[in-house]
Amino acid sequence: MDSKGTPVSITLPESVQVFRNLKTAKRFAIDIGGSLTKIAYYSTIPYRRVSYDKDSAEDAQNDTFTYTLSEGARLHFVKFETKYIADCLNFIAAHLVNSHEEMTGKSIKATGGGAYKYTNLIHEKLGLSVDKEDEMLCLIKGCNFLLKNISDEAFMYHRNGNPEYEFQTAHTNIFPYLLVNIGSGVSIMKVESEEKYERIGGTATGGGTFWGLGCLLTNAKGFDELLELAEKGDHRHVDLLVRDIYGGDYKSLGLPGDLIASSFGKICHKKDKNENLTEEDVARSLLFAISNDIGQIASLYAMIHNLKKVYFGGYFLRNHPLSMHTISYSINYWSRGGVQSLFLRHEGYLGAIGAFLKGAEEWDGDKYSWLENYAGSSGLKTGSLLLESNVPVHQLELDRWEPALTYCPLLKDPANYVPDTVDLNADQEAREYWLKCFEEKIDTFVTRAKSSQPHNDTANERAMLFKEKYIKRLQHLKIQPFAYGNLTVRSLLDTIEHYLREFDFPDPFLLQRQQENDYTLTMLKNRLNELDQMEVNVRHKELIVSFLAGNIFDWGAKEIAKILDTQTFGFEQAKEKIPSRPWLIDNLDKWIARMKDPPYKKVAIFVDNSGADIVLGVLPFVRELLRQKIKIILCANSAPALNDVTYTELTILLKKVSGICSIIEKAVNDETLIVIENAQSGPCLDLSRLGKELAEELRTTDLIVLEGMGRAVHTNLDAEFTCDSLKIAVIKNPWLAKRLGGDMFAVICKFEQVTN
């Protein structure tokens, strides 16, 4: 690496997008079903992180930064049709660095009906011995894992509804629930905790019945073809409806006329057996019969056992809209709305995840959290990737986060907390705007990414690949906004970060942030003097205005980036942009009044940008609170995103500020001012995923301050807390400002007090 920390050469990311990172693959598991096989493995990913050199930072004049290589862990799940199992095993064998000999003696966890049948094949191809694991146990383990870790994993399906997919937030309190696994047959399990579960029933009318009867009744070649037929048919040619018997609704019993009275009931009435009857009609009738039946039986079990939530797994559903709709309808009908049917985005992976976790029990539990990697995962209903041009596969990749993440203890209603203010799945106008906005903005990221690695000869190419892939994703999201769970400004921003890391641009804004911090530090002393001259009421108002003015310096906002790039735009100019009062949301008077009351004990501030924002906006505000003997926690991003100040940078920054301001120096030394990382790696804030250390500190916090568009507008604008909260932001997007009823630079100053 050269002195600026830019490595001389970086290898291009693997062109193969399937079965990635096999070179560092460790510990395999496999789930072999009758139709689909899923392979799981774990790999280590070298992450290049850019960081300041902590030691040299002691000497504030001579700070440098370097790239350090750290190792992350990633879980890979690859799904393909069982008929390709030999191709896939061959591919793995050919790409493993570990030789056949090295694998010998090691084992692979296996589950699913085919685990027995393919034992020899696995041993022959990979040299691994096969350790069979109980299928149901694996399913439940996998289900628990997904529900606890993956945001928007479970959803309710509303055909023709808006939104069509209603996603549920990940939560630790997932029990009890009913798991209905629809494989060849159906198994119904009551799950009360990680350890306590039982199979309470099932039915033989399942996926195998649909498939088997479908093969007998149509010419479909496989399961998916049957589903395609069903999508096109009209069951009314096959089924006897209530209307066919009663001429209309059966009113006294409340049975609507188009309710199916007898599946296939019309067949025997037809004189000519082929009259008006297509195989599409038959397939549809069959799908309805089986899905309705499963839904009814599941809801009966749920009611008998007093369970409100039913999750579905197994190969039958495949997130097929018509089947999900029929099952949801059936469950809702038979339980009279008392039981919720929930589907999983990654239902196909349950067994493989469970089997993998069985082989890695030390990973199971509270030690780690996992995040879906948007760059490496297939979405709902996305087309498959191709392995060696002929084997279609889908995949899921999860990045490990250590330590485990938890809820912000200050949330009023953690079970129903949704970080995002707007659900772009449901809001078409907002969706169209933001997708277009991100598409237009992507070039600024490309430019920035390239210029962050000026000496690297692959930077151009990687930057273009980054752009191409991101644009492709945006285009896909236009058609399938639900592909990766709730589509939100946050998920779009996170996706950029995932792709940037994917193409080895770990931190394009690093230099920018550093320069801004250094520049604004030179202005801090004068600014503090100015503030100290002011009468206390005036100062309290001025501190909020400065806070807001600082927040204008945001490279994430398209409009602002233009101003910042082309003009000499200083802090004074920013203050002038702050509109006159009353602001869009204006609780300033309430805040100033509160400042006269006995002070808070502990204040947590979730900070936003580097430069003027943190140095001239946040720190003077912090200093004022420190004067009142309040303990302050500054919560900064763990990983870099845009020009948001990171945890490591802020730590160093405070040391530098200590040389300028004695109040801050004292507070840093006696730890009344501390910085804690917030476990976020994007410009928004998900308060359901905070590090344990921060969560612990927040328990005794009596004021939470959220700053900036990402943390207080795109997310958390409507979040309610058990303590007082102050949300401060300037809206730097004319479209969003207008939508919220204001103009460009509209101000959010939302101060909410809890009444005791």
Added chain:
Amino acid sequence: MEDVIVCGKKGILHFIRFPTAEMSNFLDLAKKKGMAKLVTTVCATGGGAFKFEDAFRQEVNMRLEKYDEFDSLIRGMLFVEANNPQEVYYWADPTDEEKCHKVTYDFSQPYPFIVVNIGSGVSILAVYGPNNYKRISGTSLGGGTFLGLCCLLTRCSTFEEAIELAAGGDNKKVDKLIRDIYGGSYERFGLTGELVAASFGQMISKEKRDSVSKEDLARATLVTITNNIGSIARMSALNEKISKVVFVGNFLRVNEISMKLLAYAMDYWSGGTLKALFLEHEVDSSLYVLVLFGLTLTLDPFYAALAVILKI
């Protein structure tokens, strides 16, 4: 039934059944025989009472007095039971071909009980008292599904044919059993190897499809439909906390296979807490009550049945 007294009239109660599809022929016959001269109003129930109302008025100038199907069904059952103490029975030792036999059940204290009426579809009613019942569940997988699927799978055309085929078949050649998946029993969950894991599950293989007979397919269809009805009936009964379950309806006519399967399944899966009951005259029991009013007719999508009292 002989010597039945209805409204002070004593006589032989006749039941005549014919396929609903033959309704137009029946109406022709009724016209020729001058049935309309005997009565002007016919009490009718079943879905067809609505559907054929106009045809009756136009063809034979008879008015159909419609009675709710389920009211008739329940009152009919109780009427039959009151007239014939031997009416209700259960199957003892349903799994044992040799020992299996009918045993009369004392139904003099009937309430509460569940009625599972298996016609083309299935309705499940909970009956708490003489005029107190509700439809608690049902399924579209019923007799019509059995017949419809059998027509498609075996090219048969009547219920009797389908049942006959089923009697000679083996569903184990069609269904996937627990042992086909796990090599034996799935002991962790107490599932024996002989249990059906997936109905028609073996039919995903072309080889197996080619080697299977019409009879096997008919049997598998019958077993699938029957077991499914059994499951839903059992859980509905559990949900209502009612232990007596009476199965009635056209589907059980000439269909001992299903009755025995239901008897076994109810007993096995409920650990003996539920009792599957059947009626000697289960077919068209809804007619009986309507007999009170003279000439009656039941019009279900499959069969129409007629009850007439001919005075001695």
